[in-house]
Amino acid sequence: MEEERLVTQITPKSEDFSRWYLDLIRRTELADYAPMKGMMVIRPYGYAIWENIQRLLDERIKATGHVNAYFPLFIPESFLRKEMEHLEGFAPEVAWVTHGGADELEERLAVRPTSEAIIGFMYSKWIKSWRDLPVLINQWANVVRWEKVTRPFLRTTEFLWQEGHTAHESYDEAQAETLRILDMYREFVETELAIPVIFGRKSDREKFAGALATYAIEALMSDGKALQMGTSHNLGQHFAQVFNIRFEDQGQNLQYIWQTSWGVSTRLIGALVMAHGDDSGLVFPPRVAPLQVVIIPISIGDWKENVLPRAVELKNRLEKAGIRAFLDDRSEYTPGWKFSEWEMRGVPLRLEIGPRDIKNNQAVAVRRDHLEKSIISLDGLEEKVKEILASIQSSLFNRALTFQTGNTRQVSSYEEFKAVIEDKRGFIQAYWCGSEECEAKIKEETMATIRVIPLNNEKNQKGECIFCQKEARIMAVFARSY
Amino acid sequence: MEEERLVTQITPKSEDFSRWYLDLIRRTELADYAPMKGMMVIRPYGYAIWENIQRLLDERIKATGHVNAYFPLFIPESFLRKEMEHLEGFAPEVAWVTHGGADELEERLAVRPTSEAIIGFMYSKWIKSWRDLPVLINQWANVVRWEKVTRPFLRTTEFLWQEGHTAHESYDEAQAETLRILDMYREFVETELAIPVIFGRKSDREKFAGALATYAIEALMSDGKALQMGTSHNLGQHFAQVFNIRFEDQGQNLQYIWQTSWGVSTRLIGALVMAHGDDSGLVFPPRVAPLQVVIIPISIGDWKENVLPRAVELKNRLEKAGIRAFLDDRSEYTPGWKFSEWEMRGVPLRLEIGPRDIKNNQAVAVRRDHLEKSIISLDGLEEKVKEILASIQSSLFNRALTFQTGNTRQVSSYEEFKAVIEDKRGFIQAYWCGSEECEAKIKEETMATIRVIPLNNEKNQKGECIFCQKEARIMAVFARSY
Numbered sequence: 026m027e028e029e030r031l032v033t034q035i036t037p038k039s040e041d042f043s044r045w046y047l048d049l050i051r052r053t054e055l056a057d058y059a060p061m062k063g064m065m066v067i068r069p070y071g072y073a074i075w076e077n078i079q080r081l082l083d084e085r086i087k088a089t090g091h092v093n094a095y096f097p098l099f100i101p102e103s104f105l106r107k108e109m110e111h112l113e114g115f116a117p118e119v120a121w122v123t124h125g126g127a128d129e130l131e132e133r134l135a136v137r138p139t140s141e142a143i144i145g146f147m148y149s150k151w152i153k154s155w156r157d158l159p160v161l162i163n164q165w166a167n168v169v170r171w172e173k174v175t176r177p178f179l180r181t182t183e184f185l186w187q188e189g190h191t192a193h194e195s196y197d198e199a200q201a202e203t204l205r206i207l208d209m210y211r212e213f214v215e216t217e218l219a220i221p222v223i224f225g226r227k228s229d230r231e232k233f234a235g236a237l238a239t240y241a242i243e244a245l246m247s248d249g250k251a252l253q254m255g256t257s258h259n260l261g262q263h264f265a266q267v268f269n270i271r272f273e274d275q276g277q278n279l280q281y282i283w284q285t286s287w288g289v290s291t292r293l294i295g296a297l298v299m300a301h302g303d304d305s306g307l308v309f310p311p312r313v314a315p316l317q318v319v320i321i322p323i324s325i326g327d328w329k330e331n332v333l334p335r336a337v338e339l340k341n342r343l344e345k346a347g348i349r350a351f352l353d354d355r356s357e358y359t360p361g362w363k364f365s366e367w368e369m370r371g372v373p374l375r376l377e378i379g380p381r382d383i384k385n386n387q388a389v390a391v392r393r394d395h396l397e398k399s400i401i402s403l404d405g406l407e408e409k410v411k412e413i414l415a416s417i418q419s420s421l422f423n424r425a426l427t428f429q430t431g432n433t434r435q436v437s438s439y440e441e442f443k444a445v446i447e448d449k450r451g452f453i454q455a456y457w458c459g460s461e462e463c464e465a466k467i468k469e470e471t472m473a474t475i476r477v478i479p480l481n482n483e484k485n486q487k488g489e490c491i492f493c494q495k496e497a498r499i500m501a502v503f504a505r506s507y
Numbered sequence: 508m509e510e511e512r513l514v515t516q517i518t519p520k521s522e523d524f525s526r527w528y529l530d531l532i533r534r535t536e537l538a539d540y541a542p543m544k545g546m547m548v549i550r551p552y553g554y555a556i557w558e559n560i561q562r563l564l565d566e567r568i569k570a571t572g573h574v575n576a577y578f579p580l581f582i583p584e585s586f587l588r589k590e591m592e593h594l595e596g597f598a599p600e601v602a603w604v605t606h607g608g609a610d611e612l613e614e615r616l617a618v619r620p621t622s623e624a625i626i627g628f629m630y631s632k633w634i635k636s637w638r639d640l641p642v643l644i645n646q647w648a649n650v651v652r653w654e655k656v657t658r659p660f661l662r663t664t665e666f667l668w669q670e671g672h673t674a675h676e677s678y679d680e681a682q683a684e685t686l687r688i689l690d691m692y693r694e695f696v697e698t699e700l701a702i703p704v705i706f707g708r709k710s711d712r713e714k715f716a717g718a719l720a721t722y723a724i725e726a727l728m729s730d731g732k733a734l735q736m737g738t739s740h741n742l743g744q745h746f747a748q749v750f751n752i753r754f755e756d757q758g759q760n761l762q763y764i765w766q767t768s769w770g771v772s773t774r775l776i777g778a779l780v781m782a783h784g785d786d787s788g789l790v791f792p793p794r795v796a797p798l799q800v801v802i803i804p805i806s807i808g809d810w811k812e813n814v815l816p817r818a819v820e821l822k823n824r825l826e827k828a829g830i831r832a833f834l835d836d837r838s839e840y841t842p843g844w845k846f847s848e849w850e851m852r853g854v855p856l857r858l859e860i861g862p863r864d865i866k867n868n869q870a871v872a873v874r875r876d877h878l879e880k881s882i883i884s885l886d887g888l889e890e891k892v893k894e895i896l897a898s899i900q901s902s903l904f905n906r907a908l909t910f911q912t913g914n915t916r917q918v919s920s921y922e923e924f925k926a927v928i929e930d931k932r933g934f935i936q937a938y939w940c941g942s943e944e945c946e947a948k949i950k951e952e953t954m955a956t957i958r959v960i961p962l963n964n965e966k967n968q969k970g971e972c973i974f975c976q977k978e979a980r981i982m983a984v985f986a987r988s989y
Contacts, residue, residue: 057629059578059625061579061581061583061616064579064581065579066576066579066629067576067577068576069574069575069644072574072575072576073574073575075577076575092554093551093554093555093558094548094550094551094554095548095554095557096541096548097541097547097665099602099665104542116608116609117608117609118608119607119608120604120607120616121604121607122603122604123603123605124602124603124605125602126599126600126601126653127598133606136604136618143541143542147539150539151539162551166649167580167649169580171607171608182581183580183581185577357638
């Protein structure tokens with residue numbers, strides 16, 4: 026059977042992680058390559074994850090007082106030019122629209138790489154008084170960055186994201202918002218994606234073009250490389266000065282506003298693949314899995330008469346209980362083929378039901394996290410399934426946390442640093458003097474970058490810079506990253 | 508007060524409908540002009556409507572077996588060129604990307620005006636066998652059309668929409684899908700937007716570039732002009748031939764697939780404004796209104812101690828019951844100002860609560876549809892509010908239906924046709940011989956176009972063409988339109 030051959034075509038993860046990732050994404054129909062360099066199509070099975078992410082994150086964005094809006098896709102070049110630091114950060118990556126229909130445009134339009142410039146301009150029209158503040162707006166949108174090296178979900182020319190853009194009366198309020206969102210992201214990723222993260226400030230070298238400070242959550246993928254999962258920027262008054270966004274404060278003085286911006290993207294889908302997947306394929310945490318349960322009828326004898334109707338009934342019961350269930354009733358595939366197919370597609374729980382199971386009022390349950398079988402009674406099935414799904418969710422988180430903890434190492438010499446990066450990867454905690462030069466050299470020699478500087482650690486510690494051995498007060502977390 | 512002046516700045520609808528529309532949209536913060544010609548920002552109050560539309564329509568799209576996916580924003584020029592009929596239809600409206608970063612692209616990329624070409628290409632890779640059919644995919648996305656004359660929501664350079672793209676084994680299946688979606692749109696718009704529609708086939712002149720047949724739902728705005736609310740196309744095998752999308756049928760023969768595509772857009776928000784709005788401002792049907800109930804505490808005496816806590820309690824009770832409620836507790840505005848502000852913003856139900864109301868365990872309720880006051884008890888408030896909201900929803904639909912019925916006229920002479928179009932507008936039912944020439948002349952002389960040819964009417968009727976007086980079997984519906 027052609028399909029059976031295809032299942033075995035996935036390169037084992039242990040053999041070639043990168044190949045495994047690409048094989049898996051295409052074979053499980055999460056995404057496919059588009060015919061334009063660096064662009065992809067998010068197929069229904071992958072997009073269903075994005076819909077779950079959107080729903081679960083949007084709830085949190087709204088619960089913290091934000092509202093959604095939509096700003097234009099195009100940004101005039103002059104707007105980006107107003108803010109040279111920002112333009113320089115993004116210019117190499119901008120796709121430019123030069124013609125509308127047959128006519129050449131008077132001014133080129135950037136396809137938004139991010140929306141600070143256009144939103145800054147609009148805020149300058151909308152914000153007049155302290156009564157208008159805070160402005161807490163988020164946008165779900167597509168953005169384009171002309172990347173040289175691309176990889177589905179992780180780095181693509183176009184991607185989907187949410188970008189929050191807020192305006193405040195004071196630095197303190199903006200800083201509180203920046204950290205509130207960082208914590209919202211951390212809680213969201215750990216709870217829903219079952220991926221533990223570390224968090225902290227980025228070094229100046231790694232911060233967002235135009236920001237006062239960038240904060241990020243970072244996770245360890247199962248090959249030991251780090252992935253930036255989300256960022257939250259305190260923009261200070263930088264864009265406010267560029268776009269002249271001023272408000273009359275309560276003392277009737279004109280002041281520049283203080284801003285933040287923050288985002289997560291479809292990259293999170295790539296993180297799910299790389300953090301939880303194994304040699305058998307995808308492993309999705311139940312809370313964001315496209316399907317949570319797959320029911321496979323054992324197709325022997327007159328199964329269509331005896332087994333199928335009970336399988337349909339089970340599926341309906343699960344769906345009624347709010348569980349995303351799928352019944353694979355195709356007769357052109359064997360049960361065995363379906364088992365490995367749905368394992369590969371990462372469905373958290375498989376229920377097998379055959380004639381004997383029906384007689385015994387039971388189903389065979391196989392969890393995707395450890396592939397162990399158990400027998401469960403059809404009485405109270407819904408509650409039992411919910412318990413198993415919750416158990417899978419926490420077992421995946423704990424597994425990933427154990428991996429992260431086991432792959433976070435504090436080193437005290439540069440030799441050790443290089444050895445760990447080369448042999449084991451993972452997060453490396455090391456003292457850093459704070460100089461961009463040391464940071465750049467370390468990157469050049471080891472391909473490791475500072476992922477985050479954990480919050481507030483600067484006050485309490487003192488040691489020697491891992492590179493120059495000068496006094497260092499910062500314990501930074503380094504890693505090779507995607 | 509500056510704000511009170513602004514309320515009166517809306518041009519009365521009866522005086523200048525077009526001005527009223529533009530004033531209202533900006534003053535109520537549904538949308539604002541972006542600094543690029545023809546582009547707009549959808550502000551949170553307007554975007555909340557889009558979110559409600561998305562949620563309510565997406566439920567229906569999924570209930571009919573469709574799944575969502577995401578295809579690239581850019582389409583290579585050669586893809587559009589493959590399909591000349593399609594390209595010619597869209598070429599004058601395409602925004603072209605010519606540069607990525609500093610480099611000129613080898614091939615220009617169109618910012619998608621619609622996605623048939625890129626989706627057709629991907630389907631040619633995905634569809635191999637009858638087992639792969641039907642493919643029932645929908646996409647929520649932004650699209651760009653370089654329009655010469657624009658108006659917020661109705662016609663903008665960029666807009667948001669959903670586009671369904673399905674693939675089938677036979678003409679009959681594709682045709683059934685086309686009409687199923689048309690009916691889904693009709694039911695959605697009538698139920699959720701409270702706007703009655705007519706529906707039918709478009710003339711060849713008005714159909715989608717590349718389609719076999721286009722079907723549409725059309726509604727009458729309160730100025731008597733028609734608005735196309737949604738379209739559903741039977742694409743036949745046209746794109747299948749262009750992109751070579753073939754499948755092996757059950758008899759093992761290679762066949763071209765049959766396709767449909769269909770969409771509704773943010774234009775529906777403009778329809779809500781124009782179909783229901785009045786001289787006092789917006790009037791939103793409760794099911795899609797951003798806010799369904801606004802609670803206004805009567806701010807006299809020690810209202811913050813006596814009235815406000817009860818108002819907060821009411822708001823929480825309503826929200827708990829699933830009602831979108833807002834408490835306007837601002838102390839810098841008077842109750843009277845708030846009344847007209849929220850009337851203008853179209854909130855379906857206003858609850859006023861003052862010290863006397865609290866004593867009597869009641870609130871004053873004012874419905875936005877007819878602005879009449881009533882007293883309602885705070886006992887069982889949630890149920891009572893739900894009843895009133897349902898009543899407003901159906902009263903708005905009935906009002907619009909009465910308007911539509913009263914403004915649909917059958918005419919039997921061209922003189923009468925011209926007089927009705929000039930003096931009364933509305934829908935005009937008239938016989939048409941089917942020739943494009945008559946259709947073009949009528950448009951040229953009256954600015955009226957064929958909105959739809961009602962389904963199946965061709966078989967049962969016979970008369971004289973309103974223009975050329977030759978025999979006609981088609982009773983078409985004409986109108987001036989947006």
